[in-house]
Amino acid sequence: MRTWLALYRRELALAWGRGGGPLTALAFFLGVTTLLPLAVGSEPQRLAAVAPGSAWLALALASLLSLERLFERDYEDGALDLLALGSTPLELVGLAKVAGQWTANGLPLALCAPIAAVALGAQPYLAPLMVLTALAGGLAFACVGGIGAALALGARRGGLLVAVIVLPLFAPPVIFGAGAIEALRDGLRWEPGLAFLAAYALGALALAPFAMAAAVRNALS
Amino acid sequence: MIAAVSAEGLSIARGERVLFERLSFSVAAGEALALTGANGAGKTSLLRAIAGLIRPRAGEIRFSGADGELEPEEARGQGLHLLGHFDGLKPHRTAWEELSFQAVWAGGDEASAREAARALELAPLLDLEVRKLSAGQRRRLALARLIAAPRPVWLLDEPLAPLDAARRARAGELMAEHLNGGGLIVAAVHDPLPVSARTLEIGSAG
Numbered sequence: 001m002r003t004w005l006a007l008y009r010r011e012l013a014l015a016w017g018r019g020g021g022p023l024t025a026l027a028f029f030l031g032v033t034t035l036l037p038l039a040v041g042s043e044p045q046r047l048a049a050v051a052p053g054s055a056w057l058a059l060a061l062a063s064l065l066s067l068e069r070l071f072e073r074d075y076e077d078g079a080l081d082l083l084a085l086g087s088t089p090l091e092l093v094g095l096a097k098v099a100g101q102w103t104a105n106g107l108p109l110a111l112c113a114p115i116a117a118v119a120l121g122a123q124p125y126l127a128p129l130m131v132l133t134a135l136a137g138g139l140a141f142a143c144v145g146g147i148g149a150a151l152a153l154g155a156r157r158g159g160l161l162v163a164v165i166v167l168p169l170f171a172p173p174v175i176f177g178a179g180a181i182e183a184l185r186d187g188l189r190w191e192p193g194l195a196f197l198a199a200y201a202l203g204a205l206a207l208a209p210f211a212m213a214a215a216v217r218n219a220l221s
Numbered sequence: 222m223i224a225a226v227s228a229e230g231l232s233i234a235r236g237e238r239v240l241f242e243r244l245s246f247s248v249a250a251g252e253a254l255a256l257t258g259a260n261g262a263g264k265t266s267l268l269r270a271i272a273g274l275i276r277p278r279a280g281e282i283r284f285s286g287a288d289g290e291l292e293p294e295e296a297r298g299q300g301l302h303l304l305g306h307f308d309g310l311k312p313h314r315t316a317w318e319e320l321s322f323q324a325v326w327a328g329g330d331e332a333s334a335r336e337a338a339r340a341l342e343l344a345p346l347l348d349l350e351v352r353k354l355s356a357g358q359r360r361r362l363a364l365a366r367l368i369a370a371p372r373p374v375w376l377l378d379e380p381l382a383p384l385d386a387a388r389r390a391r392a393g394e395l396m397a398e399h400l401n402g403g404g405l406i407v408a409a410v411h412d413p414l415p416v417s418a419r420t421l422e423i424g425s426a427g
Binding site for chain 1 (some may be wrong): 251269272273274275276297298299301302305306307308309310311312313314318322323325326327328
């Protein structure tokens with residue numbers, strides 16, 4: 001546990017280190033949501049209709065940004081060998097990386113998502129559900145993204161490959177997350193959407209460590 | 222605690238190319254084994270196979286303790302240090318952040334990391350970012366991890382190449398201490414090790 005926490009703290013330090021990781025993701029997220037009115041037109045009614053959906057789209061894209069480096073930097077400089085030879089199993093190494101990714105990227109993005117949605121014209125009463133779904137969605141993005149990042153290890157232009165592997169798997173959280181918010185807005189039941197989203201996130205959390213460990217072992221050999 | 226490492230009928234291939242076949246050796250506590258051979262003969266691959274990172278094409282690597290054979294996974298996770306070409310140090314973190322993390326990860330603690338830094342004369346460098354260190358200083362930082370977290374098996378890949386004469390002698394003393402304390406060393410080298418070692422030539426058959 002002590003070693004796991006040491007690794008988790010290191011992951012956070014690396015994410016917040018030079019290049020400002022999460023800040024870049026936040027800036028990207030806000031940039032995408034700012035571009036939206038320029039693309040679809042700035043009539044408030046039209047914007048309000050697509051606000052939750054576009055906030056979710058931007059969230060999914062911003063979650064992609066730092067995935068490439070998740071395993072790649074440790075693979076390139078030999079730290080992954082070291083992590084593989086610790087007394088902590090590789091599955092937990094992957095879990096620490098995903099947890100670090102979620103805290104460093106998912107959390108700030110989840111707090112930012114409702115601001116962007118409201119700025120686009122969504123009703124403020126949607127904000128709490130937006131945070132909640134973005135938190136669960138961020139966990140799903142981090143887990144699925146971790147698998148993609150581990151699978152792309154050693155490939156040239158790994159970042160693009162990660163995006164191609166991972167984007168289809170981002171579909172369910174986007175459907176359920178944006179769906180729950182739209183249901184609340186239209187006065188329908190929003191709980192099922194949130195429940196499906198949470199189930200997807202927990203399923204990904206349960207599977208991801210094993211998939212990441214297998215992919216990392218394969219990349220090291 | 223690992224008391225011996227042995228290999229029997231070991232063949233290792235990288236892709237289609239077979240590096241060596243039917244290699245057997247054993248190293249016991251207190252012994253050092255120097256792997257020699259031409260570039261590309263498979264020295265590094267052998268070290269990585271002992272560490273369990275590469276699966277051999279044929280043959281077996283065994284670890285035994287004081288009372289019988291050990292489970293390889295477990296023995297590796299707790300009893301083995303691998304010091305390769307890449308030292309796993311992050312350029313933008315300070316030497317101390319990296320050393321203390323690596324020490325804790327391998328089973329040591331912060332006090333033992335400080336101790337190890339002293340043993341390798343790293344104390345004045347600890348506040349510097351790793352990218353500001355020279356090759357020799359980085360190597361000493363990587364060696365400090367082995368001292369900070371005592372593990373019986375050291376797998377070293379060209380451990381002394383970037384070190385100056387005085388530091389080579391110092392590293393030799395640390396290796397001798399490790400062997401005296403019941404450790405064992407397998408090192409890929411081009412120059413002779415500073416401790417007495419058996420030599421195993423890799424790839425001479427092929």
